[in-house]
Amino acid sequence: MGLVAANLQDPIAELVAREKHFQEWTEHPSSSLVHHDAECCERARLWFLAYARSMEIGNISQFEIKAPIWLQQLYSWGPSSWPIAWCELVNKKVLDCGVFAALAREVFKAQGHEVHPAQALLSYNETCTNHWKALWKKGKDDTVFPWIGDRLVYHELCVLELPDGTAKFYDSTWGNWYLSQPRFGFGAVLAVRSECPRLLRWGSRTVACGEWVEL
Amino acid sequence: MHSGQNPCSGVGIARCLRAAFPNLTLVGVDHWQGSSGLHDKSIDETLLLPQWKQINDAQHGDHILSILNDDHLWIAAMDMEVHWLAEHLGAHSNLLAPGAKALELTAKPAVSGLDGLGFRVPDFISASLPDSDIHYFLRQHAWQCWLKSPYHDAKRISSWIGFVKARDAMAKSWRTSKLFLQRHIIGSEETIAFAAYQGELIAAAHMQKRQITPEGKTWAARVTAVEPDFLEGFKEAIRKLNYTGGGEVEFARDPDGHKWLIECNPRFPAWVYGGALAGQNVVAKLIAHVWNMPFLETVNPYPFFTRVVQDIPAKESVGIPLPPDPATMAWASEGKKGKSGPDFSALIPTLASAQEQHSKTPDKSGDVPEHIDPSYFTEISSLTEQYVGPTPARIHLEQWARGRFDRLAKRVKQASLNTSRIQIGFSVKTCPTDDYLRKAKESGFFAECISQMEVQRALSFGFLPSQIILNGPGKFWPLTDKPVTGLHALYCDSPEEFDRVIALPGIAKVIGFRMRVPKVHSRFGNPLDDPRRFSDLIHKMKKLQGRAELGFHFHMPSWAIGLQTWMQALDSLLIWCQIAERLSGRPVKHLDLGGGFFPADLERLDISGIQESVRKALPNVGTLYLEPGRSLTQDGEILVSRILDLRKTPDASLHEIVVDACIAELPLAQAYSHRLFFKQIGSLEANSPPVRLSKGETRILGRICMEDDILSDGVSLPESAQIGDYVIFGDAGGYERSMSYGFGRG
Numbered sequence: 001m002g003l004v005a006a007n008l009q010d011p012i013a014e015l016v017a018r019e020k021h022f023q024e025w026t027e028h029p030s031s032s033l034v035h036h037d038a039e040c041c042e043r044a045r046l047w048f049l050a051y052a053r054s055m056e057i058g059n060i061s062q063f064e065i066k067a068p069i070w071l072q073q074l075y076s077w078g079p080s081s082w083p084i085a086w087c088e089l090v091n092k093k094v095l096d097c098g099v100f101a102a103l104a105r106e107v108f109k110a111q112g113h114e115v116h117p118a119q120a121l122l123s124y125n126e127t128c129t130n131h132w133k134a135l136w137k138k139g140k141d142d143t144v145f146p147w148i149g150d151r152l153v154y155h156e157l158c159v160l161e162l163p164d165g166t167a168k169f170y171d172s173t174w175g176n177w178y179l180s181q182p183r184f185g186f187g188a189v190l191a192v193r194s195e196c197p198r199l200l201r202w203g204s205r206t207v208a209c210g211e212w213v214e215l
Numbered sequence: 216m217h218s219g220q221n222p223c224s225g226v227g228i229a230r231c232l233r234a235a236f237p238n239l240t241l242v243g244v245d246h247w248q249g250s251s252g253l254h255d256k257s258i259d260e261t262l263l264l265p266q267w268k269q270i271n272d273a274q275h276g277d278h279i280l281s282i283l284n285d286d287h288l289w290i291a292a293m294d295m296e297v298h299w300l301a302e303h304l305g306a307h308s309n310l311l312a313p314g315a316k317a318l319e320l321t322a323k324p325a326v327s328g329l330d331g332l333g334f335r336v337p338d339f340i341s342a343s344l345p346d347s348d349i350h351y352f353l354r355q356h357a358w359q360c361w362l363k364s365p366y367h368d369a370k371r372i373s374s375w376i377g378f379v380k381a382r383d384a385m386a387k388s389w390r391t392s393k394l395f396l397q398r399h400i401i402g403s404e405e406t407i408a409f410a411a412y413q414g415e416l417i418a419a420a421h422m423q424k425r426q427i428t429p430e431g432k433t434w435a436a437r438v439t440a441v442e443p444d445f446l447e448g449f450k451e452a453i454r455k456l457n458y459t460g461g462g463e464v465e466f467a468r469d470p471d472g473h474k475w476l477i478e479c480n481p482r483f484p485a486w487v488y489g490g491a492l493a494g495q496n497v498v499a500k501l502i503a504h505v506w507n508m509p510f511l512e513t514v515n516p517y518p519f520f521t522r523v524v525q526d527i528p529a530k531e532s533v534g535i536p537l538p539p540d541p542a543t544m545a546w547a548s549e550g551k552k553g554k555s556g557p558d559f560s561a562l563i564p565t566l567a568s569a570q571e572q573h574s575k576t577p578d579k580s581g582d583v584p585e586h587i588d589p590s591y592f593t594e595i596s597s598l599t600e601q602y603v604g605p606t607p608a609r610i611h612l613e614q615w616a617r618g619r620f621d622r623l624a625k626r627v628k629q630a631s632l633n634t635s636r637i638q639i640g641f642s643v644k645t646c647p648t649d650d651y652l653r654k655a656k657e658s659g660f661f662a663e664c665i666s667q668m669e670v671q672r673a674l675s676f677g678f679l680p681s682q683i684i685l686n687g688p689g690k691f692w693p694l695t696d697k698p699v700t701g702l703h704a705l706y707c708d709s710p711e712e713f714d715r716v717i718a719l720p721g722i723a724k725v726i727g728f729r730m731r732v733p734k735v736h737s738r739f740g741n742p743l744d745d746p747r748r749f750s751d752l753i754h755k756m757k758k759l760q761g762r763a764e765l766g767f768h769f770h771m772p773s774w775a776i777g778l779q780t781w782m783q784a785l786d787s788l789l790i791w792c793q794i795a796e797r798l799s800g801r802p803v804k805h806l807d808l809g810g811g812f813f814p815a816d817l818e819r820l821d822i823s824g825i826q827e828s829v830r831k832a833l834p835n836v837g838t839l840y841l842e843p844g845r846s847l848t849q850d851g852e853i854l855v856s857r858i859l860d861l862r863k864t865p866d867a868s869l870h871e872i873v874v875d876a877c878i879a880e881l882p883l884a885q886a887y888s889h890r891l892f893f894k895q896i897g898s899l900e901a902n903s904p905p906v907r908l909s910k911g912e913t914r915i916l917g918r919i920c921m922e923d924d925i926l927s928d929g930v931s932l933p934e935s936a937q938i939g940d941y942v943i944f945g946d947a948g949g950y951e952r953s954m955s956y957g958f959g960r961g
Contacts, residue, residue, distance in 0.1 A: 054733035134271035176537035185532035
């Protein structure tokens, strides 16, 4: 089920009404990486996983969830051409949020966590989105998903499924954990969608697989 | 709009304008949601923009131009923004920022645009000059200088190491090599804030700092009108610069009354609202001039302002940034300003600097009660009781050292009954005495060498080539020697070295690579943090087919980083080895875990646990290697010294002693903690044992005339100590012996 403008609270409905790509965002599946089923990709994937493990050296945190905050050191945020394969991405300097999310999922999985793709719709001002549109034009137009609207943007993240059935949404691009409390304004998270096949609790909300949940 | 310990002037400008023009619409502009000034009540609206690196220059220029063309004013509040505007926009009647020419003439450090105003310019030198020139400059100025970037930022420099570190950090931070060093000027810190429009000086205010924060920022100050004599010349300078916008001239006034120019900033200072409160609202005067409109003036008979930390409600429309991952918060809190968000690059160097700190910071664990094995103490007592001879003297603790070797040999023998065999390679470099080499050989250990010279030493002692492990970056030194072949193992430090090694027939049974695991700060081994270089290594491993067995080596001194981190690094290494095995198709049969253990740590090392981890990850590994040196020899010797001088405070407490040992005998005196003992001459005859010294206030100084010859920062020495009494340094073997040198002996 997609997010329907008519079902939304008024401020969001107003935002949604202006977005020509809205339907695409709500129906877009989370990004996944291509594996060529050959040594090129396997070598790259294994290198990445070993690198991720090394990044945990010196981490004396008492918690088990060790978010890959180092991803932002390794790669900058910017346009990626899709589809993208493992053997291509490890040599890139710039990756988009879909690749960041896919890589973070691999790291969490290797740590033994249940992790799934997730998406979000965020609000920004038009000045910001115009700059991002310009930045993305430097990429290859035909292979870039139109994630930037006028005042809404589509974003990819990952969701951790904790043993007690609660969800933790992690923004792997910027290293933030999302909060379930609603807010409007710059950078506000308006809705999230999880691809976890089980129902998850997130604050006072229940998150079902494939369904957009408004904040 | 950043408003932290090192604030920008945005909030101050807004408050100046709100106080003077209550009905003005003020828009706060920033590139970071975390700038708290955006929540200030003086701001009507906010314009949050993407980070500067995401900004499209042309689009941003057009956007600002459209705002200016709509008769709005744009006031630049940051140095970097002013430079950007000068480069991308140029002059506009509504743009209140100086142009390129004014920026050029007010650039640090010379600030030629202010010549003729009676300022002296402190000596400066480019930080790009040869190091010898810079060192000379620093010496000439008593190591009291500032390292500055051309835009913003200054770091106090008081040592060469500090300079080198600051230069690297600043060059990286500002992406420029155009840094300079400037002599520090002692004087009261003063500033002139000014506003100008198209070359006409509209307003100026003189500020004298009264309270300064640890960051050097103003906390309280006096603000008055500028001296008339200065003002006339300043007007002329502004005219020549055709200056527009806010600005700040920083200078120091020395006790002789000379004014030393520090810099000219091309924007209003952050304290500008403090000036308005004191009756000098230079921002309002500028706007009133540009728009030709009146404004409300503040009158303060007491022309001072001070700052307070204030809590204000946050605006939902702006929002507070989401909490970053807790691990990031921990690092970011270490003095990061956070202007553009937490800096994740702190994670890697922090580990590195922790390692460096361990090797430099004197360990003061002497005040923590530590168990001393009775047999260790008994042997020291016995040897010092019998000792008669010159000092300083290094005395070998035969029984104790023998015990270390025996216990390790026994543990290894037992552990080898488990899954993989354990082989010890005694680190020859650590302490290559006949005695230790003999013990190593008798214990069934191999010799771990780092040069052909060490190989020859091991061979001469009866080790077979097949009992030698060759490591390090200089393993073929001296080059004139024909390399010894038939070695047990050789671990290459680089792919280039591998290509040479593989061409030497029969060089070693095991050929492998020393691995530099990512995040581990080291100059040794093959870096694994680049996927292309890793691929290259895999290709080279494949070449071993039919030539040698594959092994891996890693060395990370657990004494410097702690066993917990060492174990994490080992876990990481196992993953890398697993991958290498899988991708190269070559079984990993040998795994060398190096040395660097503190004596007690090696004996606590869970060898069977490591064997089990290795067995699970790398089932083909038949032999695991450890290369202890320090752990076997460091506490096997003591250094006996005698007191040469006693120094007391006016109230007669002992605060310093000079002993006849020095850093030539104890080159690592400050690198790790040494157990210290004291024995009085008189008590020798009484056969009393030495006393263990705990942490105290008496420094132990070495005998030589070197500033760093300090052997202990403080021990609790009996007040009855006399010249000639013994101070005995424990843990004086290992590198303390092998790295010691002759000095001051004529």
